[in-house]
Amino acid sequence: MMIQLKPIWNALRESPNGPKWLTWAAINLSIAAYFGYGLVAPASSHKTAWLPGETTHGHYQIELDCNACHDPGRSTEGPSGADVMQDACIRCHGAQLDLAKDTHPANKFRDPTNAERLKILDAQNCLTCHQEHVPEQTLSMGLTMPADYCWHCHQEVADSRPSHRGMAYDSCATAGCHNYHDNRALYEKYLDDHHGQSDHLELAALPQRSTLESLSGAFRAQQSLTIDDADHPSSWTTDPGFSENSASEDSLSGDSLLDDWATTAHASAGVNCSHCHRGDKDSAGDDAPWSEQVAIERCQQCHERQVESFKTGKHGMRLAAGLSPMTPDLARLPMHAGQAHAELDCSACHSGHRFDTQFAATDACLRCHADDHSLAYGDSSHAALWRDELAGNGPLGSGVSCATCHLPRLEGDSGIWVNHDQNASLRPNETMARQVCTHCHGLEYSLSALADPQTVASCFGDPPAERIKSVQMAHEWFEQQEAKRAARRDNR
Amino acid sequence: MKLNLQQRLAATAATVCLLLPLATLPGCSESEASSTPVGGITPQQFADGVHAVMMADRTVYAKHVVTNLNKQDAPVKAFEYWEDTENSIPLPAQMFRMGAELVDENPEAGFTYALRSKWPLNEQHQAKTELEQTALDFLSENPGENFYGEEKLGDQKYFVAVYPDRAVAEACWSCHNDHPNRGDDYPEFAKDDVMGGVLVRIPL
Secondary structure, eight states: OOOOHHHHHHHHHHSTTHHHHHHHHHHHHHHHHHHHHHHHSOSSGGGGGGOOSOOOTTTGGGTTOTHHHHOGGGOTTOOOSSSHHHHHHHHHHHHHHHHTTOSSOGGGGOSGGGHHHHHHOOTTOHHHHOOSSOGGGOOGGGOOSOTTTTHHHHTTHHHHOGGGTTOOGGGTTSTTTOOSSOOTTTSHHHHHHTTTOOSBOSSOOOOOOOTTTTOOSSOTTOOOOOGGGOOOOTTSTTOHHHHHHHSOTTOOSHHHHHHHHHTSHHHHTTOOHHHHHSOOOOTTSOOOOOOSSOOHHHHHHHOHHHHHHHHTSTTTHHHHTTOOOOOGGGOSSOBOGGGTTOOOSHHHHSOTTTOOHHIIIIIHHHTTBOSHHHHHGGGSHHHHHHHHHHTTSSOTTOOOOHHHHHSOEEEETTEEEEOOOTTGGGTTTHHHHHHTGGGTBOHHHHHHHHHOHHHHHTTTOSOOSSOOSHHHHHHHHHHHHHHHHHHHHHHO | OHHHHHHHHHHHHHHHHHHGGGBOOOSOOHHHHHSOOTTSBOHHHHHHHHHHHHHHHHHHIIIIIIHHHHHTTOSOEEOTTGGGSTTEEOOHHHHHHHHHHHHHHOTTTOOEEEEEOSSOSSGGGSOOSHHHHHHHHHHHHSTTOOEEEEEEETTEEEEEEEEEEEOOSHHHHHHHHTOTTOOTTOOOOOTTOEEEEEEEEEEO
């Protein structure tokens, strides 16, 4: 049945309260339109009204893309009403957990004998421990349940480990003891293997990168190029205005851009201007148009692992979600105001045509970051070592830059590569002990330093106030076990 | 070595998957589980079959890989912390558990299996239900016999088969007898002793 609007409109006009009714209707329609648009709008500030509560530091960058977590269509298994958010967790964090040799994977609890336990604590669902939008109950690492959760399954731990008698269950997951997921630096054999190490190792140096071997794509180790080989548009060098506009602050002329490029590994490996500034040829074989901006996908052609890892950290996670690049003004950590709108892509740190890894390793970070830890770096002994190495007064790999700790050099199938997810070694920070600190420090010292908030804030300028006990405990455990074994042998 | 191991585990899983469609697993009592319906196999027959496959692979690994390496005094050894140690391969029990985990990840497998023992060196291998405890006691008191039963866990009923897990290779008992995790009541195992049970659980 059609609603006749004209009689309603006339009645409202003739009614003494008509204007009030119309105003009421207009206000309600506006509110409905505002919220309705927020529901269907693409990721943008229009969705802010639908945020049910503050998002954790790990997810707030993508909080306006509600579908990142709530869209059932993004599951590789197809639409799933029950596991939408679980699927979303695994999409972004599954590979990281595999890499971390997750000690409590969901499949560990699939054994049907866990049925009763799972009713108390559903360890197969990420959201049991990691809810979103509940800032009032969110602890470190996004934990949203009481920190003594270990008790539910490990309340009898003292029977097999008498050394644990009397320990509080909310102390299990403090640094230097246990983590729920990543225990690569904390399991007892690893602790025992590193018992007795001195705080500062005699052979202290980082492994060297296998730059060529860690490349992906087709451009590796081809014939090297010189300035004369550069295949930029012919108008480029004759148009100073063009070159100035396209140059970064580090190199302001077309000639210096070419000079910079000619001295890099790019030129040595035969990577010409067009490889980065043009896309792939079209189906007719014609060149793609020249572009001053180099899309991250172009970098990814050769630096696949670096770009992929960049997108899993806080610097690149917005790009991974299809949003605009991260900028410092979006950060929750203190940042320098002057860089508020600098967009974070590859060229943010590897600027100009030098792709200077030394600049990217420290100066690029400190250009934006202004928290206590970053501000303290310059006066730290780590920074002094870095300056010594750059000045040629220290051996290769002896300096400690920001990248040393936050972009760790990892052993891969094709040599040493640099993980560009600067958060990976902080999930949790004991990860850094194994991947980075133990190149130069003993494990006990490393774990102790990482466990001390003051030491971290001072960028390791202050020594750890307390020593963690787990390394000694693990060693004593193995000694006791070995003593028992020896006694049995004697009695046979 | 690792690739071969994975291939072998995959082959085990594939064999099991081939057997699975043959099984008819309607809700049935313990006595019914042993009877043979027309055109299918019983849960017990299915359990016996997959157990035969998994134990054959495990025995070969323990006897002809681990023990052989030991006898040759080879630089490669089976070692509990093999993932972090050079020249190391998984212990037979670890190889068995990893296979069980792969089958567990396969939604088509339709069953799970695990090691259990009254004297577990790994706490994860201790009996977890009353039926499992009963089964381990039964195996100790009735050498050479298998245990079959049913139990309800959560809202699901299961057919459970537990088979004696014997010391088949010298590497088994010598390592177990000398293991630092063994308790004071741990037996001194010798060849063919029942060291625990292999449990196969099938949802009904």
